[in-house]
Amino acid sequence: MLQLGFIRQHAELVKERLAIKNFPSLDLVDKVLQFDDQRKKLQLESDTIQSKINSASKEIGQLMAKGEKQEAENKKQEVASLKSALQPIAEQLSKIENKLNEALITLPNVPSAVVPAGKTPADNLIVREGGKKPALPEGASPHWELAKKFNLIDFELGNKITGSGFPVYVSKGAKLQRALIQYFLEYNIDAGYVEYQPPYMVNEASAFGTGQLPDKEGQMYFASLDNFYLIPTAEVPVTNIYRDAILKESELPLRMTAYTPCFRREAGSYGKDVRGLNRVHQFDKVEIVQLVHPDKSYDVLEEMVNHIEKLLGTLQLPYRILKLCGGDMSFASALTYDFEVFSAAQQKWLEVSSVTNFETFQTNRMKIRFKDGGGKTQLAHSLNGSSLALPRIVACLLENHQDGQSIRLPEILQKYFGATSIGV
């Protein structure tokens, strides 16, 4: 969530920027400030009375010790009237605090100054493209047909075991998954990221911390008996590792990577967008997360973009990098780059990674701070990115590298997979 102090100092800027995100309730910004004013006033009243109560109570203790019972009783009366004066104020205060908090968590993050205006994915800016689109052989197939032909993925079986959107990877299909995960993790570790295996379910506080709650409640699977959410991304458990921490400045940047399955309800999706691996309810992903000094976060964002671009390059897939427009960014994001790879048989771009700077939006919720050189405590910036989400990478590997007889694997994958290609 946004920092109150920032809203107070830059109310107009916040409104302008939120307009770029097409946030409809700009008046909420003014409301936040009003609520905060009321809160301060009430707190002052409440603290003043409480202070009197505290000192009176102390006196009662001293009077009792001296055996001055009557005096003590008089003081008690005094405290009783102070308390009845305090009660309505305390109630108002807690009411206004709730309203303030509710308004604050409803405000999305302000987009950074470079975020382009726009409403839909069509308004995203193409930053650059790389790789080249393959010339597919005669009779080239989409990945779901290839997956069947080479016995790599059984979609029907997943329907039986669980439901649609839960593919079963078989044999070389399963091995390809494992090879990709292994490669992505090693690649990240080589770049200085620390590997984690986090829980795949999180509690409410964690889901709130990264911004999934209350915004995306319906997108997560929920284990109601225990109040746990199945993670939609490793970002949630991994970023929460440092929730409530005050770090030393020298500990920054913290770089973390994790492989996890990801669970997404994807309510409302249907049709050809969800065909095959295009959109599934459970998928594998390797994630990178960083906690950094506020001055460095935009440099780090570029560094992460380059890191992922290089990774995509080694997979020999045609890709493009998009700078998301205000309307297509997520609630918590300040600036997001999306990576898409070209699915040659489907002739469409598929998103495989999203790299985001959240600035202090998440860390303010999670209270991830550090002590700066002057001994002052301030919020760190958080960033994350996929490196990479597997299903669409697999889809594109299959489609783009098919030659009629087999699927050629990019060189880098061969040692992890143990073969140069996937044949019948």
Place this chain on the structure above:
RNA sequence: GGAGAAGUGCCAGAGUGGUUGAAUGGGACUGACUCGAAAUCAGUUUUACGCCUAAUCCGUGUAACGGGGGUUCGAAUCCCUCCUUCUCCGCCA
């Protein structure tokens, strides 16, 4: 799942109703000593939100001893509840 014990500051560990935001030890930081270091001595060392203020300095108020609620003039200390950890039993990859 059953029975019991416990959760205090960066760490260890006192404190069982009233000057305890918290003894003591360790760690860390600052200063002195030293050519420098170690040792020693002195000091500092939580966070959030208010008020005051040019100030994120200083001063000052409130809150926080696992989370939430309660009893009381007053709670780290008593009660309830949830969470977590430990021990024993059961079950189990």
